[in-house]
Amino acid sequence: xxxxxxxxxxxxxxxxxxxxxxxxxxxxxxxxxxxxxxxxxxxxxxxxxxxxxxxxxxxxxxxxxxxxxxxxxxxxxxxxxxxxxxxxxxxxxxxx
Amino acid sequence: xxxxxxxxxxxxxxxxxxxxxxxxxxxxxxxxxxxxxxxxxxxxxxxxxxxxxxxxxxxxxxxxxxxxxxxxxxxxxxxxxxxxxxxxxxxxxxxxxxxxxxxxxxxxxxxxxxxxxxxxxxxxxxxxxxxxxxxxxxxxxxxxxxxxxxxxxxxxxxxxxxxxxxxxxxxxxxxxxxxxxxxxxxxxxxxxxxxxxxxxxxxxxxxxxxxxxxxxxxxxxxxxxxxxxxxxxxxxxxxxxxxxxxxxxxxxxxxxxxxxxxxxxxxxxxxxxxxxxxxxxxxxxxxxxxxxxxxxxxxxxxxxxxxxxxxxxxxxxxxxxxxxxxxxxxxxxxxxxxxxxxxxxxxxxxxxxxxxxxxxxxxxxxxxxxxxxxxxxxxxxxxxxxxxxxxxxxxxxxxxxxxxxxxxxxxxxxxxxxxxxxxxxxxxxxxxxxxxxxxxxxxxxxxxxxxxxxx
Numbered sequence: 001x002x003x004x005x006x007x008x009x010x011x012x013x014x015x016x017x018x019x020x021x022x023x024x025x026x027x028x029x030x031x032x033x034x035x036x037x038x039x040x041x042x043x044x045x046x047x048x049x050x051x052x053x054x055x056x057x058x059x060x061x062x063x064x065x066x067x068x069x070x071x072x073x074x075x076x077x078x079x080x081x082x083x084x085x086x087x088x089x090x091x092x093x094x095x096x
Numbered sequence: 097x098x099x100x101x102x103x104x105x106x107x108x109x110x111x112x113x114x115x116x117x118x119x120x121x122x123x124x125x126x127x128x129x130x131x132x133x134x135x136x137x138x139x140x141x142x143x144x145x146x147x148x149x150x151x152x153x154x155x156x157x158x159x160x161x162x163x164x165x166x167x168x169x170x171x172x173x174x175x176x177x178x179x180x181x182x183x184x185x186x187x188x189x190x191x192x193x194x195x196x197x198x199x200x201x202x203x204x205x206x207x208x209x210x211x212x213x214x215x216x217x218x219x220x221x222x223x224x225x226x227x228x229x230x231x232x233x234x235x236x237x238x239x240x241x242x243x244x245x246x247x248x249x250x251x252x253x254x255x256x257x258x259x260x261x262x263x264x265x266x267x268x269x270x271x272x273x274x275x276x277x278x279x280x281x282x283x284x285x286x287x288x289x290x291x292x293x294x295x296x297x298x299x300x301x302x303x304x305x306x307x308x309x310x311x312x313x314x315x316x317x318x319x320x321x322x323x324x325x326x327x328x329x330x331x332x333x334x335x336x337x338x339x340x341x342x343x344x345x346x347x348x349x350x351x352x353x354x355x356x357x358x359x360x361x362x363x364x365x366x367x368x369x370x371x372x373x374x375x376x377x378x379x380x381x382x383x384x385x386x387x388x389x390x391x392x393x394x395x396x397x398x399x400x401x402x403x404x405x406x407x408x409x410x411x412x413x414x415x416x417x418x419x420x421x422x423x424x425x426x427x428x429x430x431x432x433x434x435x436x437x438x439x440x441x442x443x444x445x446x447x448x449x450x451x452x453x454x455x456x457x458x459x460x461x462x463x464x465x466x467x468x469x470x471x472x473x474x475x476x477x478x479x480x481x482x483x484x485x486x487x488x489x490x491x492x493x494x495x496x497x498x499x500x501x502x503x504x505x506x507x508x509x510x511x512x513x514x515x516x517x518x519x520x521x522x523x524x525x526x527x528x529x530x531x532x533x534x535x536x537x538x539x540x541x542x543x544x545x546x547x548x549x550x551x
Contacts, residue, residue, distance in 0.1 A: 007321055007329070014317070014330045017113055018337030025120040027432055027457050028446075030342060031439035035182050036119045037338050038309050040112050040132055042185075043331040044192045044316045045159075046105075046143040047323050051196045052158070053149030060199050061151060065158050067195030072162030074189035075136055080170030081181055082129045086119070088175075088446040 035082040042075030104142040105327035111135030112331045116338065122452070139327050175447050176404040179440060180237035183305045186312055187230025193223030193315035194282065200322055201268055201278045212322055213269035219318030221265055221285050226311040228289030233305055236293075245294040251359060257288045292358070299478055300357045302433055302440075303346045307354065310339025349432030349458075351495045380531035382540060385507050386547025392469030392505075394425045396461065398498055399441045400434050402475015402511060406537035409448035412474065415545050416450070422548070428454055429461040431479035431498050462499050471503035473524075475510070475537050481522045492520060506530040509540045 025033055048071040052064030115132030118124040144152070166185065173181050197220025201213070208216075235241045247253075261284035264277055271277065296304055317332025347354045389395050397416065403409060416426040428450060430441045445455060465471065473480055480500045483490040500506055501524050508525055510532060524530055533540050 010326065010329055011317070011321075011333055014333035015337040018116075018334035018339075019341055021113065021117050021334070022120060022338040022341045026122065027430075028439055028442040028452070028455070029120060029122060029125060030346070030432075031178070031182075031443050032125060033116075033119050034306055034309055034339070034342055035178070036116060036129055036132065037313065037335045037342075038182055038186045038189070039129065039136075040116065040331050041189050041309075041313045041316045041335045042136060043108070043112070043139060043328055044189050044196070044312075044319070045136075046139050047196050047316070047319055047325055047328050048192045049140070049143045049155055050146055050149070050323055050325070051199045052151050052155050053146060055151055055199060056203075060202060061154060063195050063198050063202075064151070065154050067192045067199070068155055068158035069162040070188040070195065071192035072159045073166040074185050074192060075140075075166075076163040077166030077170045077181065077185035077188070079129065079133050079136070080167055081173070081178060081185065082119075083133075084170070084175075085178065085443055086126045086129055088443065 032082060032085045035078065035085060039075065039078030039082050042071060042078050045071035045075050047071075098147065101142045101146060102326070104138050105325070108135035108139035108327050109330040111138075113334060116334065174407070175444060176407060177238070178443065179301070179305060179435070180234045183230045183233040183237065183301075183308070186305065186309050187227050187234065190223040190226030190230060190308065190312040190315055193312065193319050194220050194227055196220075196319045196323065197223065198278065198282060201281075204271060208322070210269050215318045216322045217265045217268050217281075219315045219322065220282070221261065222311050222318070223315030224282055224285040225289040225292070226308045226315060228286045229293040230305070230308045230312075232290055232293035233296075233301055233308065236296075237301055241294075244297050250291075250295060254288065254291045257284055257291060261285045261288060296358065299433075302435075303343060303352075303354065303357045306339060306343040306346055307358075310336050310343055313337075313339050346433060349496070377525050377532050378530065379534060380507070382533060382543035383547045383550075385531065385533055386544045387551065388505060388507070389419060389424065389470050389472065389544070390422055390548050390551050392424060394464075394468050395419060395427075395470045395472060396465070396468045396500075396503065397426065397428045398434075398471060398473045398476050398480060398500055399428065399430070399445070400474065400476025400479060401440075402477075402509070402537050404435055404440065404444055404475070406475065406539075408474065408537035408541050409444045409450075411538055411541040411545065413445070413448040413450050415541055415548065416454075418545060418548050422551075426454065427456055427461065427464075429456050429458075429498050431458055431476070434476055434479050458496055458498060465499045465502040468503040470505045470507055471500040473500055473506065473508045474541070477510075477522055478520065480524050481520065483520065483523045486523070490520060500524060501527055501530075504529065507533060509533045509535070509537050511536060 048067035052068050055061045055064040111131050112135050115128045118128030197216045200216045261281060264281045313332050313335030317329050317336055320328025320332055347357060419426050434441045478492055480498050482501045484492045484495045484497045487493055506529055
């Protein structure tokens with residue numbers, strides 16, 4: 001279980017990690033990177049699954065279904081689009 | 097099983113960070129997405145074994161439908177429409193985060209502290225704005241909404257909608273359970289997302305999409321706290337931070353603050369800011385233009401959104417190769433915000449097979465323009481408009497531009513005589529050394545290729 005200050009520390013460290021990882025990225029990768037990070041927040045799928053899994057009423061089930069549907073589109077669509085984009089960089093060798 | 101789930105989430109979080117790290121270098125970028133994808137797969141599979149779950153049939157149905165729709169649309173979409181697809185998928189993520197918040201809020205405070213409920217409200221708000229805002233961004237880029245919609249008292253009105261939503265949101269954690277207020281809250285926030293995005297012009301969309309991407313990340317992280325899910329907290333927060341930085345980098349490339357993009361001038365200002373500045377536009381035919389380029393020693397190609405719309409990248413590379421065979425040095429100059437997304441042009445040129453070392457960014461190429469014989473501007477407008485340097489009245493004043501006006505000759509391929517996306521008159525087009533080639537970028541470049549071949 002993650003509670004109180006531990007959660008805050010995780011939040012802080014994760015925020016710095018995200019910042020540092022991106023800090024020196026070349027412009028040519030901005031779009032693929034945005035697309036890639038768009039894929040990564042598709043992890044919301046696991047949360048939506050848990051929410052639907054514990055839904056009791058019909059209304060909760062409906063919202064949960066909607067959530068899982070949207071989240072899986074985020075994850076799968078984000079992956080497919082990013083992969084296609086990065087595929088194009090494959091044939092070019094090296095940088096400048 | 098709980099331990100296995102936790103270990104898997106830990107692994108997934110690590111894979112996400114490593115994947116993102118690899119995606120930030122051209123050499124390793126391709127593996128990066130595969131690593132992150134592996135993390136996602138592991139996390140999703142183990143989640144089926146979370147304790148006390150039911151509704152498996154609905155869950156599998158939703159995943160099957162969502163995945164196949166996204167898979168097919170993602171595979172089919174043309175590279176040129178990537179920006180709006182990213183906006184769309186991003187909106188879906190925001191919507192999912194909002195759905196989680198809605199369920200938690202409807203269920204009420206059972207077992208949760210007030211602070212956790214507060215986080216659910218904030219995450220729900222951010223996710224919902226990202227959802228409806230991204231959908232509007234998608235509709236605008238896809239051409240479903242053609243105009244920037246502006247009405248009097250717009251900003252006070254938007255603010256009032258948001259303010260009401262925040263007040264209601266603040267009441268939600270104190271409710272025993274759910275109720276009508278939850279729906280009112282989400283309806284208001286949905287409306288706010290729409291209202292906030294409608295007035296933003298197409299030229300600013302890259303920044304807005306990136307911002308919504310960061311917001312979705314943040315919303316996912318916040319809902320991760322509510323669900324006590326470390327994978328969501330870490331992945332969401334990392335994306336929130338990385339996305340915020342990307343958004344800043346983009347806004348800075350346009351020399352504007354994020355606040356200025358969101359609430360700023362593009363919707364209102366272009367009124368006659370540069371009236372009378374431009375001289376007559378001088379057309380040229382493709383044969384003459386082809387000769388001009390074939391006999392120069394240095395040509396710089398400046399692509400913009402018009403190239404993307406016309407799918408002209410392959411033809412342009414063909415033309416460049418042809419010129420190089422004749423001993424002309426050809427370079428490509430890319431403005432950081434050319435197209436509808438930073439790096440949009442790079443992706444398209446990479447698709448056409450243009451090698452990295454021929455592509456230059458703003459700082460690298462600008463000092464060279466005085467020695468350039470021909471600057472070929474293809475479907476770019478605002479990013480080459482010299483009023484950004486000269487006219488303090490102009491809404492784009494101060495934005496760094498590609499100084500194509502300093503080249504010895506400028507050729508502009510343009511669809512018609514209209515203005516650019518920002519609605520500002522382009523002073524470059526009226527210059528004495530500028531010649532206009534009117535037509536679809538792809539047709540026009542084909543004609544140029546013919547002209548060069550005939551020599």
